[in-house]
Amino acid sequence: MSLCCCSGASRRLLLPRLFLGQQHQVGRSLLQFRATSSAAASSSATPLSPAQQRQVTLYVDALLDWNQRMNLTAVTDEAEVMTRHVEDSLAVLPPLERAYRAQSTSHGGDMGGISLIDVGSGAGLPGLILAVARPSWKITLLESMRKRCTFLEHAVEVMELSNVDVLCDRAENVGQSHDFREAFDVAAARAVAELKILAEYCLPLVRVGGLFIAAKGHDPHDEIRNAKAAVHTLGASMLDLCTVESMGPHGQRTAVVYLKERGTPRRYPRHPGTPSKTPL
Template sequence: MLAFRNSISAITPPLSLGTFIKHFSTFIPAALNPNRNNPRALTTTAGRRLTHFQTLTSRQKEQIHLYVDALLEWNQKMNLTAVTEASEVMERHIEDSLAIIPPIRSSYLSHCGDSYDELSLIDVGTGAGLPGLILAIACPGWKVNLLESMNKRCVFLEHAVSLTGLSNVQVIRERAENVGQNLGFREVFDVSVARAVAEMRVLAEYCLPLVRVGGLFVAAKGHDPLEEVRRAERAIDLMGASVLETCSVESQGPHGQRTVIVCLKDRPTPRKYPRDPVLEPLKDTEDKARTQIRILLLKDNN
């Protein structure tokens, strides 16, 4: 299991004075900063529909309030989420993230181990920390890695981790294809998760090399991903895994539900995977998926 670090200083250089000053106002306590949102305003807005949120302890609820407060404030400076209302963040992001815990729990206990209380988990392409940071709040015994390639998002993630007082989170600023080839991270995690990042067959190549044999890859998808899953079956098999189950979970999105795809890894991933999407030549059967990754990389670099 990985030794955890509570900052990205071992992976990226310390923040410059300019970066610190730029974001300094977000570190000021709410009582001294009238521009910050009031996290308590979230408690009644969508309470009746926040089924998973209501099962949390008062401390966990407070941590999520702090996170949502920070997310909305920082979203005014950088693109973290298209959702701009606190109630929508709670319904569309927080509940969706919490909803994948039951499938992880049931699948892990059935196929991977006799306890899920101390899982090591990596959230690939975490963005604003969804779902990984929310999972870390709800499951404090889990060791959670937030993998994100964009430095400005990592700055936000480090702030959110500090603000919520989490000690079970590590932020990794790196690309998934590089981390997957790093022996310090390759095939060491119990669970790899991804939410709204890329097509399933692309996710398989970037997530499964990080999962230990006997572990799980969990993808949060839309309400009807069966064709996407079918197209991904070959890629999942090449990575040493198979689709274990698909679970429908309630969602406050436009279709009223989302689907969690759970894959079980039963053999090692071939050493060549994951491939570098920039250097690896395209193949006819992979044109759409590889082009999609190239576009994502270009966006990250802009």
């Protein structure tokens, strides 16, 4: 296991710059987006173009609109959506891309055309935001609730995203499907469940040599320790624990990265509901 940061500056802000300028109109209020350290300014993550900024605007407007009719997020303030959802989603890019380049031999470290599945996508986080930032990637949003899938399909349409599919099913079913089992370069999850449960949802979907990345809070060490046996059983090992600092109210966050080293035993994932009721 290694503990890494997403730039050379120790424990400084590591988020990619959201926008090229310092002030932009997003939805109904004027928000400021700026790099708050030289580390962010020199980030390898590409700032969003004007067209990508517009896609983010459309997403935020759709999320807040639909959230009045259904439970998509507890966050109802536009500025907080940007910090807690959009920027936190983008924060996984530096550790993900660094790990993928380091581990990918079959692709020669090429970041184009990556297939990523967002497990338990909910309101489309981080998947929709990653699809905006990396249009050459193929993103699948996996969500079990039909109402949320309807929102995701709407968001994909209004954002004009051609690189996103919405899959409405449980991870336990999809992980046993011939079409999706061990079919993805990367599985990502954000605020869905404990790591030992997430591992059974996500790792069966990842190809050997691929990555599983989970966005977690400031201190995931207990979760990591409790998940170690499950991760090993499912064919993976921990690659990195990367520290990122969020501009959201919860401050520093982490990204836990696992490498899929061998095939997942066929019995996993178990029947729907079993991973959460009886974790490995």
